[in-house]
Amino acid sequence: MDRVHDSVDEHVARWAARWDGNPAFAPEVEGAITRMQLLLRVKNRRDTAAFLGEEDFTREDYETLHALMVQPYPTEATPTQLAESVRVTKASMTGRLARLERAGLITRETDSDNRRRVLVRPTQAGQDAWDHYVHEGMRREQDILRGLTDKELVQLNTLLRKAVRGLE
Amino acid sequence: MDRVHDSVDEHVARWAARWDGNPAFAPEVEGAITRMQLLLRVKNRRDTAAFLGEEDFTREDYETLHALMVQPYPTEATPTQLAESVRVTKASMTGRLARLERAGLITRETDSDNRRRVLVRPTQAGQDAWDHYVHEGMRREQDILRGLTDKELVQLNTLLRKAVRGLE
DNA sequence: CTCAAATAGTTCGTCAACAAACAATTTAGT
DNA sequence: ACTAAATTGTTTGTTGACGAACTATTTGAG
Numbered sequence: 001m002d003r004v005h006d007s008v009d010e011h012v013a014r015w016a017a018r019w020d021g022n023p024a025f026a027p028e029v030e031g032a033i034t035r036m037q038l039l040l041r042v043k044n045r046r047d048t049a050a051f052l053g054e055e056d057f058t059r060e061d062y063e064t065l066h067a068l069m070v071q072p073y074p075t076e077a078t079p080t081q082l083a084e085s086v087r088v089t090k091a092s093m094t095g096r097l098a099r100l101e102r103a104g105l106i107t108r109e110t111d112s113d114n115r116r117r118v119l120v121r122p123t124q125a126g127q128d129a130w131d132h133y134v135h136e137g138m139r140r141e142q143d144i145l146r147g148l149t150d151k152e153l154v155q156l157n158t159l160l161r162k163a164v165r166g167l168e
Numbered sequence: 169m170d171r172v173h174d175s176v177d178e179h180v181a182r183w184a185a186r187w188d189g190n191p192a193f194a195p196e197v198e199g200a201i202t203r204m205q206l207l208l209r210v211k212n213r214r215d216t217a218a219f220l221g222e223e224d225f226t227r228e229d230y231e232t233l234h235a236l237m238v239q240p241y242p243t244e245a246t247p248t249q250l251a252e253s254v255r256v257t258k259a260s261m262t263g264r265l266a267r268l269e270r271a272g273l274i275t276r277e278t279d280s281d282n283r284r285r286v287l288v289r290p291t292q293a294g295q296d297a298w299d300h301y302v303h304e305g306m307r308r309e310q311d312i313l314r315g316l317t318d319k320e321l322v323q324l325n326t327l328l329r330k331a332v333r334g335l336e
Numbered sequence: 337c338t339c340a341a342a343t344a345g346t347t348c349g350t351c352a353a354c355a356a357a358c359a360a361t362t363t364a365g366t
Numbered sequence: 367a368c369t370a371a372a373t374t375g376t377t378t379g380t381t382g383a384c385g386a387a388c389t390a391t392t393t394g395a396g
Contacts, residue, residue, distance in 0.1 A: 160324075
């Protein structure tokens with residue numbers, strides 16, 4: 001069967017040669033993990049590049065703003081909630097929010113019901129910025145998987161879903 | 169068709185509701201990207217955790233050592249080659265190599281044929297460390313995809329390969 | 337009611353990444 | 367052969383992440 005090859009096949013072949021016969025090495029696992037890493041690394045690189053031209057607005061800023069816009073209770077969250085959502089420490093979130101506030105994309109207001117808490121809300125400019133970038137982001141995601149037909153995308157999800165369920 | 173669902177299905181459903189009818193949103197793309205991110209994030213978290221107990225040996229150190237051991241021309245490379253392989257700047261690689269050298273896992277020697285270059289080689293201790301951790305790493309990779317059968321892994325690679333080729 | 341414990345957010349000190357400037361060396365045009 | 371350009375690795379200054387210590391506020395046990 002002369003299937004068409006990609007760059008990862010070469011990597012796996014080299015790797016297999018080195019581990020020749022060692023049952024600890026699973027070529028199909030190595031291939032799948034490596035390919036997923038490759039696809040997401042390309043996406044990541046493009047996402048970052050998309051924000052490089054912007055003044056005072058980074059990929060991290062977008063990520064934070066996104067977490068805020070996507071909250072179940074929309075357009076209002078505390079720094080701790082956002083930190084958990086984005087998986088950074090509260091300390092880092094303090095810095096991120098300071099930047100976004102300085103850029104006029106969010107407001108920070110102490111909650112009058114519990115004066116330890118801070119309520120974070122997007123400004124209109126923040127909502128507009130998110131709206132703009134979320135569209136571009138979806139286009140980039142679709143481009144990453146442009147090699148697959150609709151039917152193949154469904155098959156891919158069926159397999160990935162099973163893998164995810166194996167972990168949950 | 170009452171397929172079995174995973175956590176990502178909920179995310180996609182919420183997302184689809186928000187973008188109701190908007191053709192810019194592609195649910196199967198969103199699902200596939202999100203699932204790949206989830207799987208690799210779990211792997212990443214576990215990899216990092218596996219090195220937390222170690223004194224003076226981090227995930228980054230392993231990554232660098234790994235790049236060195238995997239060079240086509242094995243067990244010898246220049247800092248620039250390693251930097252490109254790991255995708256960090258040369259400046260960062262200088263710091264990483266200094267750490268590995270301090271830990272006695274590599275040596276740095278100026279190339280007598282071209283005195284601008286530095287040849288990096290693993291010590292025996294470095295090779296032993298890599299050998300140990302690469303086995304554990306493969307076990308973790310296989311565990312990430314334990315939900316899939318061998319046949320499904322092949323199918324997954326067929327689809328991912330096509331996606332990768334779409335980018336190459 | 338009072339005071340210790342818990343909680344929310346910020347500040348501080350450290351670490352590693354980056355980009356840009358730099359020093360040393362090699363390559364190439366004339 | 368000589369010098370300008372390119373290449374290789376390191377140094378420097380800045381940035382953002384982290385954990386731990388800290389401040390302010392709320393909760394709860396007696």
